[in-house]
Amino acid sequence: MTAQLVAVTDDAPPRVATVRAFIGRHRRRTWLDWYATGFALLIAGIYLADILASPLSRLDGQASQAAATHTAALQAVTGAGLVIGAGAGLLLLAQALGPLVLSPADSSWLLLTPLSRRGILRRPALSAAVGATLAGALLGVLALAMAGPYLRRASINTGGGSLPGSWLALSAVAGAGCCLAALAGEAIAQPGKRARALVRAACAAIAALALAGALAGQGSAAVIRAVTAVFGGLTTADFTTAALAAVALACLAWLFAWRAMADFPAAALRSDSTRSGRTLLAAGVLNFSLLFWIAEDNHWRGRLLRSRPWPTLPPAMALAWADWRRVGRRPGPLIVVTVASVFPALLGAAFTGRAHGYLIAAGLLAGAMAAGLQGTTGARRDMDSGTLRRLLGVGPGQVLVARAVLPALLSTAWLALALTVLCALGVLGGWWWPLLALAGPGVAAGVLRLARTAPVNPADRGPDLPTGNTPPWMISRYFSIAVAAIGSYPLLTAVIHGHASAAKVGSQFLVSAVVLGIYLMIASATGR
Amino acid sequence: MAYGSVVVLEDIDLTVAAREVVALTGVNGVGKSTLLSCLAGFLSPAEGTVSVLGGPPRDNQEFWRSVAIVAEQPTWYPGLTVRELLELVPMTHRPVRGWCLPADELVEIFGLSARADASPLSLSSGQRQRLSLAAALARPSRLLLLDEPEQSLDAGFRHELAALLRDQYTASGGTVVMATHDLEFAMAAGARIVPLSEGRIAAEADDEADEADEPEDVTADDGITGSVS
Numbered sequence: 065m066t067a068q069l070v071a072v073t074d075d076a077p078p079r080v081a082t083v084r085a086f087i088g089r090h091r092r093r094t095w096l097d098w099y100a101t102g103f104a105l106l107i108a109g110i111y112l113a114d115i116l117a118s119p120l121s122r123l124d125g126q127a128s129q130a131a132a133t134h135t136a137a138l139q140a141v142t143g144a145g146l147v148i149g150a151g152a153g154l155l156l157l158a159q160a161l162g163p164l165v166l167s168p169a170d171s172s173w174l175l176l177t178p179l180s181r182r183g184i185l186r187r188p189a190l191s192a193a194v195g196a197t198l199a200g201a202l203l204g205v206l207a208l209a210m211a212g213p214y215l216r217r218a219s220i221n222t223g224g225g226s227l228p229g230s231w232l233a234l235s236a237v238a239g240a241g242c243c244l245a246a247l248a249g250e251a252i253a254q255p256g257k258r259a260r261a262l263v264r265a266a267c268a269a270i271a272a273l274a275l276a277g278a279l280a281g282q283g284s285a286a287v288i289r290a291v292t293a294v295f296g297g298l299t300t301a302d303f304t305t306a307a308l309a310a311v312a313l314a315c316l317a318w319l320f321a322w323r324a325m326a327d328f329p330a331a332a333l334r335s336d337s338t339r340s341g342r343t344l345l346a347a348g349v350l351n352f353s354l355l356f357w358i359a360e361d362n363h364w365r366g367r368l369l370r371s372r373p374w375p376t377l378p379p380a381m382a383l384a385w386a387d388w389r390r391v392g393r394r395p396g397p398l399i400v401v402t403v404a405s406v407f408p409a410l411l412g413a414a415f416t417g418r419a420h421g422y423l424i425a426a427g428l429l430a431g432a433m434a435a436g437l438q439g440t441t442g443a444r445r446d447m448d449s450g451t452l453r454r455l456l457g458v459g460p461g462q463v464l465v466a467r468a469v470l471p472a473l474l475s476t477a478w479l480a481l482a483l484t485v486l487c488a489l490g491v492l493g494g495w496w497w498p499l500l501a502l503a504g505p506g507v508a509a510g511v512l513r514l515a516r517t518a519p520v521n522p523a524d525r526g527p528d529l530p531t532g533n534t535p536p537w538m539i540s541r542y543f544s545i546a547v548a549a550i551g552s553y554p555l556l557t558a559v560i561h562g563h564a565s566a567a568k569v570g571s572q573f574l575v576s577a578v579v580l581g582i583y584l585m586i587a588s589a590t591g592r
Numbered sequence: 593m594a595y596g597s598v599v600v601l602e603d604i605d606l607t608v609a610a611r612e613v614v615a616l617t618g619v620n621g622v623g624k625s626t627l628l629s630c631l632a633g634f635l636s637p638a639e640g641t642v643s644v645l646g647g648p649p650r651d652n653q654e655f656w657r658s659v660a661i662v663a664e665q666p667t668w669y670p671g672l673t674v675r676e677l678l679e680l681v682p683m684t685h686r687p688v689r690g691w692c693l694p695a696d697e698l699v700e701i702f703g704l705s706a707r708a709d710a711s712p713l714s715l716s717s718g719q720r721q722r723l724s725l726a727a728a729l730a731r732p733s734r735l736l737l738l739d740e741p742e743q744s745l746d747a748g749f750r751h752e753l754a755a756l757l758r759d760q761y762t763a764s765g766g767t768v769v770m771a772t773h774d775l776e777f778a779m780a781a782g783a784r785i786v787p788l789s790e791g792r793i794a795a796e797a798d799d800e801a802d803e804a805d806e807p808e809d810v811t812a813d814d815g816i817t818g819s820v821s
Contacts, residue, residue, distance in 0.1 A: 078686045083683055086683060087672065087680065090671045090676050091670070091671035168667035169666075169670075173681070173684070173727075176661060177656050178654070178656055327652075330656075
């Protein structure tokens, strides 16, 4: 073992581009990587186009006063609220992830070095800016599409026969500019805890106001009149002004952000990069357990809990009671999920046509699963480990049955709420709908299965599917979602076809009981 | 120093001389890693001051040229091999002035010769820990912060690492502050043991011995001083 004083061969200060070029040269990508990326983008594009086809179709066709019906007015108001809410939601998401973050490897090997901090951040800043530009442009076009009929009326008022194409472009530019400016603001606020909290509060307030506006628009003629009057009076000059202002704001904000990047603190960047890297990886492979773990870890770190004695309940129920206590100790996520029960109704009101039923059905399934997952902490955390069970002297089947109660109740309650809102807002008609909340236990089967799925083992390789190599844990997670869909099949088909009846309610009751029963039997017997 | 309402460190008063090896010891959760984070500038104390190499941790190019840290397991570049990674590290610290070890020698010293052309992702946890430590010595530094460097390492290599830190790194002017649970490893590295208990420094068992061994050319500009609460 001999130490060396390494000779100085190159006095040039380190350049990020040189280092990245070195890493890039050694990156070994196979054609399968490119294929998988391309395939994922293609599928995402197809789904996005399918969802957007309906609102964007409102921009086509001849201008007509008839288009400005009450339904169209409702769509315009709800859609505008949803677009603003979606923008605020995206900014909240970006803020939760960073928005300026390095890849986990860059964070490990480039951050704590003499390399220029701004040079290191150039690439992630560019990626964030491109993402914000695309998302903003899309939201801008969507906002225009939501107000389609009224804009066509405005177009007539200004002497045009149909919607000017320049409005579409200017709307996209305005949306992109607003998103870019907001993202730059978030980047500037990223290192400061207080500034971050302020940004988070501002985004949440905008989202809540937009949501409240969209809801108010459902029942208030005054709100509808006010919003449609604004849409109806728009001119090309208004669009141009908005686009120019947004671009100027974006340039100014990014100038400040660029200056701030030179001294961007490593500590904030390091923790944000680690968290977002884990979160994106977990989301990418549907690793809900890890996502929940990250959220719970962030929540409980720095908080002190008061220990309480175990309740005097039978052992299985005592174990299940821990889940109830966890929900009680941290009710925030459940409150957010509960508020989200209005989204299927708002989506239904804003989107029309072919995608209508599918969107609501997907929203109901996702919401019911999210609600159910709030009550599966025990199953997720201990993976039904035998240690605690043996300590309490209880069998795996009994514990699983006891633990199924809370997710089933949460899913049922959430579905009942969402379906009631859908009926109250007139998206669905008839009184059979709320009873279809009986799908809750069926959804709970999939939710429990998802929570109990074994941890991700990145070394596992699975079959080569058209989406690329799909490891078994990923297939297992998709299968859990399929179980939830099967458990709520009568509800989903009823929503897709827009028809509910006593027979549907009866079949839903049976399907829920059978799916949950079979799952509990199999899971108890096999321990899987 | 607190995380929310949980106070982690209180009334810490510590001075580390240049070319000294200091081992922070104590039970899990006592604040060893938090103290290292304070020294690296990742965390700021609620009260008190921290001075590292002549000033507060500054998070600038000069600071990271002088300070190397091995904390949690790093994330690896999927395309780079062990040897390429060890070549990358000095590239990020150009111009390379001072004591460090070239990639080929590091591969040999850290027992990674057989895996030099493999991806770090394919290494065992112990080999990955060796690679993390090797990377810290692939570039010059004046202060090495190590968070449980002994984890996953076999007993034999722990002794080799301790000797490397004691005989070569500190002999060439470097200072080491590490958090460890392995007292034998710390002693082998010639470390002054600083036991932490309930967020404070407990009485040092061998104060007198430390004073006798204290390096002669101690200056505030080279070492670490600070009080944290």
